[in-house]
Amino acid sequence: MSESTKEITEGGLTFPDLPGQFGAGVDSPDDQLSNGVATTLRVALGSMTDKPLVSLSDVRKTYRLGETEVQALRGVNLRVLPGEFTAIVGASGSGKSTLLNIIGCIDIPDSGNVEFEGRSTLGLSEDEKSHLRNRSMGFVFQSFNLVPVLTVSENIELPLLLQKELSPTQRAERVLSAMSDVGLQDYAKQWPDKLSGGQRQRVAIARALVTSPRLVIADEPTANLDSATAHRIVDLLAELNASRNVTFLFSTHDEKLMGRVKRIIRIQDGAFET
Amino acid sequence: MRDSTQRWSFALRNLIRHARRNLISGAAIAFGFTGLALMGAYLVRTDAYLAVVSVYLNQAGHVSIYKKDGLQKYLTYPGKYTLSPQDQLRLGHLLREFPEVEFTAGFLIGQGLLSTGCRDVPFLAKGIDDKKGLRIREHSLVKKWTPGLIAPPYDKSLGIYPNIGDGISITGQISQMMGKPKIWDDAPKAVSPVVTDCSDKAAKAKLAETADVQMVAKAFNGDFSAADAFIVAHHSTGLAFSEETSIFTNLSHLQKLFQTQDITYLAVFLKPDTSTSAFLDRFKQKLDAEVGGYDVYPFYNEKISPFYAGVMEFLTTMASFFFVLVLTTIIITIVSFLTVGFMERRREMGTLRSIGYTPRMIAGDFFRESTLLILLSTIGGTLICSLVVVIVNSLQIQFSPPGIANTMPFMLTLTPKLCFSVAALVGAIGLSSAWLKLRKLTGEPIVDLLRG
Amino acid sequence: MFRIIAMLVICLPGQAKAADSTPEDLLKISDRSRGGLASTVTWQVEIESSEKDTKSNRGFEITAKGIDALAKATSPSRNKGEVFLFNDRSLWFYKPGLRKPVGISSRQRLTGETSNGDIATTNYSRDYTPTALPDDKVGEEQCHVLDLKSKNPSTTYDRIQYWISKKTKLAIKAQFQTPEGKALKNAFFKYGNTIQFEGKKLPFVSEMEIQDALMAQNKSVLKYQAPKTTQAAASVFNVNSLMR
Numbered sequence: 001m002s003e004s005t006k007e008i009t010e011g012g013l014t015f016p017d018l019p020g021q022f023g024a025g026v027d028s029p030d031d032q033l034s035n036g037v038a039t040t041l042r043v044a045l046g047s048m049t050d051k052p053l054v055s056l057s058d059v060r061k062t063y064r065l066g067e068t069e070v071q072a073l074r075g076v077n078l079r080v081l082p083g084e085f086t087a088i089v090g091a092s093g094s095g096k097s098t099l100l101n102i103i104g105c106i107d108i109p110d111s112g113n114v115e116f117e118g119r120s121t122l123g124l125s126e127d128e129k130s131h132l133r134n135r136s137m138g139f140v141f142q143s144f145n146l147v148p149v150l151t152v153s154e155n156i157e158l159p160l161l162l163q164k165e166l167s168p169t170q171r172a173e174r175v176l177s178a179m180s181d182v183g184l185q186d187y188a189k190q191w192p193d194k195l196s197g198g199q200r201q202r203v204a205i206a207r208a209l210v211t212s213p214r215l216v217i218a219d220e221p222t223a224n225l226d227s228a229t230a231h232r233i234v235d236l237l238a239e240l241n242a243s244r245n246v247t248f249l250f251s252t253h254d255e256k257l258m259g260r261v262k263r264i265i266r267i268q269d270g271a272f273e274t
Numbered sequence: 275m276r277d278s279t280q281r282w283s284f285a286l287r288n289l290i291r292h293a294r295r296n297l298i299s300g301a302a303i304a305f306g307f308t309g310l311a312l313m314g315a316y317l318v319r320t321d322a323y324l325a326v327v328s329v330y331l332n333q334a335g336h337v338s339i340y341k342k343d344g345l346q347k348y349l350t351y352p353g354k355y356t357l358s359p360q361d362q363l364r365l366g367h368l369l370r371e372f373p374e375v376e377f378t379a380g381f382l383i384g385q386g387l388l389s390t391g392c393r394d395v396p397f398l399a400k401g402i403d404d405k406k407g408l409r410i411r412e413h414s415l416v417k418k419w420t421p422g423l424i425a426p427p428y429d430k431s432l433g434i435y436p437n438i439g440d441g442i443s444i445t446g447q448i449s450q451m452m453g454k455p456k457i458w459d460d461a462p463k464a465v466s467p468v469v470t471d472c473s474d475k476a477a478k479a480k481l482a483e484t485a486d487v488q489m490v491a492k493a494f495n496g497d498f499s500a501a502d503a504f505i506v507a508h509h510s511t512g513l514a515f516s517e518e519t520s521i522f523t524n525l526s527h528l529q530k531l532f533q534t535q536d537i538t539y540l541a542v543f544l545k546p547d548t549s550t551s552a553f554l555d556r557f558k559q560k561l562d563a564e565v566g567g568y569d570v571y572p573f574y575n576e577k578i579s580p581f582y583a584g585v586m587e588f589l590t591t592m593a594s595f596f597f598v599l600v601l602t603t604i605i606i607t608i609v610s611f612l613t614v615g616f617m618e619r620r621r622e623m624g625t626l627r628s629i630g631y632t633p634r635m636i637a638g639d640f641f642r643e644s645t646l647l648i649l650l651s652t653i654g655g656t657l658i659c660s661l662v663v664v665i666v667n668s669l670q671i672q673f674s675p676p677g678i679a680n681t682m683p684f685m686l687t688l689t690p691k692l693c694f695s696v697a698a699l700v701g702a703i704g705l706s707s708a709w710l711k712l713r714k715l716t717g718e719p720i721v722d723l724l725r726g
Numbered sequence: 727m728f729r730i731i732a733m734l735v736i737c738l739p740g741q742a743k744a745a746d747s748t749p750e751d752l753l754k755i756s757d758r759s760r761g762g763l764a765s766t767v768t769w770q771v772e773i774e775s776s777e778k779d780t781k782s783n784r785g786f787e788i789t790a791k792g793i794d795a796l797a798k799a800t801s802p803s804r805n806k807g808e809v810f811l812f813n814d815r816s817l818w819f820y821k822p823g824l825r826k827p828v829g830i831s832s833r834q835r836l837t838g839e840t841s842n843g844d845i846a847t848t849n850y851s852r853d854y855t856p857t858a859l860p861d862d863k864v865g866e867e868q869c870h871v872l873d874l875k876s877k878n879p880s881t882t883y884d885r886i887q888y889w890i891s892k893k894t895k896l897a898i899k900a901q902f903q904t905p906e907g908k909a910l911k912n913a914f915f916k917y918g919n920t921i922q923f924e925g926k927k928l929p930f931v932s933e934m935e936i937q938d939a940l941m942a943q944n945k946s947v948l949k950y951q952a953p954k955t956t957q958a959a960a961s962v963f964n965v966n967s968l969m970r
Contacts, residue, residue, distance in 0.1 A: 037543045106628055127632055134630025141724070145625035149287035159629045161280070168277070207629070391829050465825045468965050470816060488828040490819070496775075496782055497805060498836055500819055500828045533804075 035129070051118055053215060053247050054080040059112030061098050061174060061270075072098040073109065074270040078247060079253050082214070082245035085241040088251045090267040096251035097219050099267065103249065104137055104217045106131040134162050138208025140218035140250070144200040146192040146207075153179065153188040158204045163211070178206035181240060202236070209240065216251035222257065234260055276612055285642035292615070298652040299611040302340075303700065305490060306600045306607070307655030313593050315663060315686035321586060322687065326419040327512035328579035330410050333381055333400060336543025336550045337557065338592060339365055340569045345577055348538050349385060353494040356536035364565055367538055374548040375650070380537035382528050386491025388444070388452065388503075388521065390481050392472035395451050398519045401421065401528030401537075404432050410505070415546060416600060423510050431456065432524055433512075439539040441506035442487070443522040451518070453482050458506040461485035463504075468474070488663045489523075492532040501531040510679050513581050519680040521609075550574070586604075597699075604700055605707045611647065612640060612708055616715045623716070624723030633716040640716075644708040645701075652697040661689045698700035749856035749872050752890050756897040760848035760915075761953075763923055765965045766791040769930075769953035770800070771845060775838020775946040784837045786810075786845055789956075794963035795846040810836075812846040813963050815880040816836070820968040827968045832882040838946035839911055839936040843882025846946070850888070852875055853881045861892070864899045868892045896929060901939070909939035928960050 034263075056078040057120040063070045072095045080086060080103075088096045101107035102114055105121050114121050116132065124132065140160075146155050153175050160171045179185045182202040192200055201221060208216050218237065221228035241248050258264060266273040289296055328334050340348070344355035363521055369375050382401040387394045402410075410416070411424055411431050426428070427446065435441045435458065449455055466484040469477040485505040493499040503523065511520045529535060544553055551708050558570050576583035616623070623636050663686045672681040747755065748916065761767060773784045785801035799808040811827065819842075820827040832843030850856075854874035862871045869889040875883045885907060889899035900913040918932030921926040930953045938944040961967050 079497045101721055104628065106724070130627070130630045133628060139625070139628045141625065143621065145621055145724075147622055147625075149284065149291050158626070161277070162630050279748045352730070389828055394829075394831075468826050470965060486825070488824070488826075490828055490830055490834075492835065496780075497835060498808075498819065498830075498834070498842070500821065500824060500830075608807075718808075721906075 025110075049121060052079040052115075053082045053084075053117060054078065054249075055113075055115040056099075056103070056113075057113040059102060059109045061095075061102065061107070061109050071270050073102070075112070076267075076270070076272060078265070078272075080215075080247060082247050083241070083245050084263055085238055085248045085261060086250075086263040086265060087261040088249065088265045088267055089253065089255070089258070090251075091253055094267045095270040096253075096267055098270075100217050100219050100249060100251055103215075105133055106138060134159055134211065136214045138211065138213040138216040138246075139209050140201070140204045140216065140221045142220040142223045144192075144197070144204045145225070146200055146203055148192055150192075151188065152184060152203050154188045154191070154193070155192065155203055156210050158207060159211045174210050175206075178210040181209060181244075182206045182236065196229075197225050198232060201225065201229075201233055205233075205236065205240070209244070209246065212244075213246065215247045215249065218248065220251055220253075222252060222254065227256070229256065230257060281639070282642060282646070285639060285646050287397060288619075288647055289642050290638075292618075293384055295614070296611070296647065299607050300606045300647055300654065303604055303648060303651035303704070304655040304658060306604045307696060307700050308391070308658045309600050309695060309701070310416055310597060311659045311688065312657065312662060312686060313596055314692045314696055315659070315688045317589055317593055318689060318692055319685050319687040320589060322415075322419045323512075323682065324579075324582040324585060325573065326415050328573045328582045329543070330413055331420065331423055331510075331512055332516070332579070333379070333402065333410065333541055334573045334578050335379070336544040336548070336573055337542040337554055338571050338573070339540045339542065339561075340538070340571070342567050342569055344539070345571065352384065352532070352538075353534070353536075356494075356534070356538050357540060359535050361568075362537060363538060363569070368560065368565065369557075371544060371560070372553065372650060373508050374544050376543045376545045377409065378543065379403060379410070379541050380446045380525065381539055381541060382532070382534070382536065383538040384422070384491055384528060384532050385519075386489055386531070389488045389490055389651060390452050391466070391469045391488075392478055392481060393452050394490075395448055396519055397448070398516075399489070399521045399523050399528055401523045401525040402432075403525050404435075407432050407522065413543075420512065423512055427508050431509070432506060432522060435506045438504055438506055439524060440501065440503045440527050441524065441689050442489075442503040443507040443509045444505055445510060445517045445520050446508050447679075448519070448521065449505070452487070453478070454485065454487060454505060455482060456485045456505070457508060458485050458504050460673075464576075467588070480488040489531055491531055493531070494536070495533055497533065499531055500525065503527070512679055512682075514677050514679045515581070547706070562720065578652075585677070596676065601700070602701050604704055608644060608648070608704045608708050608709050611685045612644060612711050612715065615643070616640065616712075620718075620723045621726045624720050624725075627720045627723060637712040637716045639703070640712050641708055644705060648704045649700050652700060656693050656697070659688060659693070747895070748922065749858050749870075750851060752853035752870055752872065752895065753854070753856055753874075754889075755895045756888075756890055757848050757851050758923070759896050759917055759929050761788070761790050761795070762792070762844075762849050762851070763790075763921075763955070764792055765923065765955050766958040767921065767953060768956050769919075770951040772949045772951070773837055773840055773845070773946055774949070775840065777838060777944045782837060788845065789958055789962060790846070791958065791963065793849050796962055797845050808843060809968055811891060811963065811965055811968060812843075812844070813965055815868075815878060816965070817842055817846075818881075818965050818968065823854070827965055832880065839938055839944060840946040840948065841882050844934070850886070852884065853877055856888075862889060864889050864891075867898060869898065873939060894929070911939055912937045912942075919953050921955065923955060 056076055058075045058077060059073055060075055063072055075098065076179050088099060090096050091263050100108065108122065116136070121129065121132065156175045156178050157171055160166055160174060164219040176185065177189060182205050184199065184202050184206065187199065192203065195203065222233050225233060234257045237250065239245060315451055329336055330519065341355045341357055341361065347578060348355045355640055366378065379402060383398065385396065388397045416424060432441050432443055463485050463488045466481050469481065472478060487503050487505060488500060490500045509522060511517055516676060522649065544550060554570065554572050561568060561570060571578045573579055574583055588593050626636055631665050667685050671684040674681045732855040746787065768789045771786050771788055775782045784799065784805065786797045787800050789796045792929040793814060793850065795812040795858065797810040799805040808821040818827040818831050819830045830842060832841060834842050836842045836845065854876055856872040856874050859871040859873050862869050869891055871886040872890065874886040874888055884905040885903040887901040887903060888897055890897050896917050898915050901909050902911045903909055914935045915931055917929040919930035920927045921930040931950050933950065934948040936946045953958045
C-alpha cells in the first residue's frame, strides 16, 4: 500500500484554510464550486483529501551563470491539492521550469521546504527520489523526450520496467490501457521518428500516466506543437484529469490555452504575481 | 527489475543506432585485438619452436640433473663432476615415483677434435643411447613444431644405424668445414687411406669420397685418446652458435673415447602438457630430502638454454610494450565511444532519471553497450586474425632470425586459449575503463542532463 | 804501430766470435744431447706429472733417428700398444683398434705439462731461427741466451727462449712462449746420461722438468734412461707400418 493511500485511510477529512492560503494572485478551486459540493465530491470520490499533494514553503533557488547570479525562485509558497488541473504561467526565464523541477524532485532548492503528500522530499536519498518519481509522478517534456530505439509501446512501458511486482502480462495490459487513453492503441509497434509531434506528445503523456501517478508534471508540453495540436493536447490532459483524477501541473507561456485550466498560477522573476 | 533480454536488446539497438560511428570504434578495437592476438601467436610459435629445440633437439630434457656444480665444471674436471653408474641408478629409482615422467636419457658431453687426416675441427660431442635418440627425434612435439629440423637432409639419425657402433651425426656446417660431404649411405663402406702430404690434391680428393673420420680427445683420466667414426647422418641443432661444433655419437662409443662409464647429465622428458615448474619443485624437494649432491635445472634456465631464455625474455619485453600501446588505444577508443554516446543522449538520460531510473541503471545500459561493442569487436578481430594466420602460414615464408641455424618458416600459432586470453584482457581493460568513465558521466544532476 | 793496433781492434772481436759458436752452432750441439743424432738412438722415458693433488705416470720407449722418432707407450698397462710417430713434420697417433693412425698436433697435451712434441727428439736447429740475446745466468751457470722463433706451424712451440751453458754447450733452461713472447712453460734440463756416438762419449739428457709458467706446482718431470745407439730399418718410421 502506498504511503499516500495510508494517509488517506488513516487521516480524517480536513478543510483547507482557503482564503489567502495559496498566496496572493492564486485562484482557489473553491471559487468555482460551493463548499458543500466540494465536500460532497471529495467524500464521494473517496481518494481525495484536503491534505495538499504538494506543499512548498519559502522555497528559494539561485543559479550561477558565469559571474552572474540569477534568482530563479525567491521565497515561493504553494499548495497543490489532489485532483487539481493547474497551469503555471509566465514568460521565459520566469522560474516556471525551476518550480516544476523542484516539485518533481529533479532539482533541489537552496532553502525552504518541499513536501509531497505531507513528507519532505529534501531529506530523501537519490534512490528514494527515483522511487518516488517512478511510483507517484509522471513527466511530460517540451521535446517529448522519447527513446528513439524503442517502439511506442516500449517507450510507454519504460517506467513499468522498474516495478518488479508486475508481470509482463500486467505491464502489457497497462501499456495498452495507456495507449487507449491517448488514442494511440493502433501505434504500438511504430517508431517515434515515424510519428507527428502531437502523436509523440501523446506517447509521452501515456508514458507519464502508465504508472498511475498521483501527479503529472508537464513542462511546456505544447511549446513544440502547432496551436491546433497544442489545444488538443491540453484538452487531452484536461480529460485525463477529469476521468482519472490525476493532478496535473503544467507550465506554459501561451495564454490561449487557459480555457480548460481550473487554476492558474502566474509567476514572474521567481515570485508569484500578486 | 527490467527483463535481461530487454536490457541487452536495448543495448544492441543503441549500438546499431549510430552504426557507422560505432563500426569505426569497433574496428579500432577489432584491429587492436588482432594486433595483440597475432603478437601472441608469434610468441606461442616461437616459444614452442625454441622449447622443442632446447628440450628435444638439443636434448636438455624438460629438466636436467647434474652432479652438484657439474654444469659449471664438467668440461674442466670431467671425471669429478659427472654422474657415475651409481648416481644414475639412484636417480632412476627416484624418478620412477613421478608418473608425469615420460622417459629419461643419460648424456655424456665431451670435447675434442674431429680429424680427416688433413683437417681438424673442434667438436662438442653428445653421446646418447641410439634408441633414446630415435625416440626423441620421433617425438610428436618435434614433428609438430620443428619438422624442418628432422626433414631431409636431416632425416637420418644414429638410431637407424644400430649396427654401426661408431656412427656419428654431424652438422652440415662441420661437414663443409671438414670437406666431408658424404654420409654412410652415399659413400663407399671403406676407410680412406692415410694422407702424408696434405698438399697432394688427389689424395685430399680421396678423403672427400668416404664418410670416415677420427675423433681425438683427452680422456677423463688425462690420457690422450682417439677413436674411429663413420658419418651416418647430418643434423641441425636449430641454433647458429652450436652448428659449428655439435656432433652426436652413440653413448658407449663416446664413453669408450673418454674411457669412462659416466654420463654428464640425466635428462628428464615429461609427458606433453605437464607443467615443468610444478614437476621441478616437487622433484627438487624429494631429491634434496632423500639424496643430496645434485643440481637440477629446467630447460628454460639461462645456463641450460641461454638462447631460449634470452630470446623469450626479449620477445616478452617487446610484446609487453606493444601490449601496453594497443591496450591504451583500446581504452581511448572505449572512452571516446562512451563520451560521444553519452553527450548525444544526455536528454534521454535525463528523461530516464526523471521517470525513476537511477544513475547506476543508466550506467548499466551504457556498460552493456560497451560490452556488446567489445564482444562483437573481439569476434570480428578473431575472424580477421584467423584469416591472417591462414594466409601467413600458407605462404611458408622462410626467414633467418638472429641465432637460428639455416632458415625457419615464419609461422603463427593461434590457439583458442590465446584468443580467449586476449579477449579477456581486452574485455577487462575496456570494461574497467568504461565503468570508471560512466561513474563520472552518470553522476550529473538531472536538470543538467535534461538541458541537453 | 797504429796499423797493428787498428788490426787488433778490427780482428779481436772477430777472433772472439770465432772462439764462441754461432747461435746455429749452439743449437746443433745442444740438439745432440737431446736426441737429435744422425744414427738411430733408443731410450726410455718416464713422465711423472703432478697437478694440484693429482699425480700420474706414463712410460715410453723412444726410437729416434735424425728428425724421426717413434714413441711406444710402456706404462701404465692400459696404454700399452699406443704409439706416437714423429715423421718429418707430421705426428701420428695409433693404438690397437683404430682402423688407421690419426694425425695429431705436437702441441696437444700428452700428459700433465708435457706436450706430444716434448717426448720426441729435439731439432731446434732445423725448426727454429735463433737470435742471440744478452747473456744470462741460471743459478751459477753463465749462459748464452737465444731467442728461437719457429720456422713452421707444425713445431711444438712458436717461440722459445733458450739458455745454453757457456761451459758445457748444453741447454739447461728453456722458456716456451707465445709468438708475442708471453711465457707458457719453463723447462729445466739435467744431463746425467752419456751416449757413445761416432767413437765419442756425449752427454745425454737425463731429466727435463716442465713447469707451468703461472703455477709452478703444476709440472711434469721426464726422466730419461738407458740411451744407446742401435740399428733400425727406415720402415720403423713409416706411418703405414703402424697398422701391421
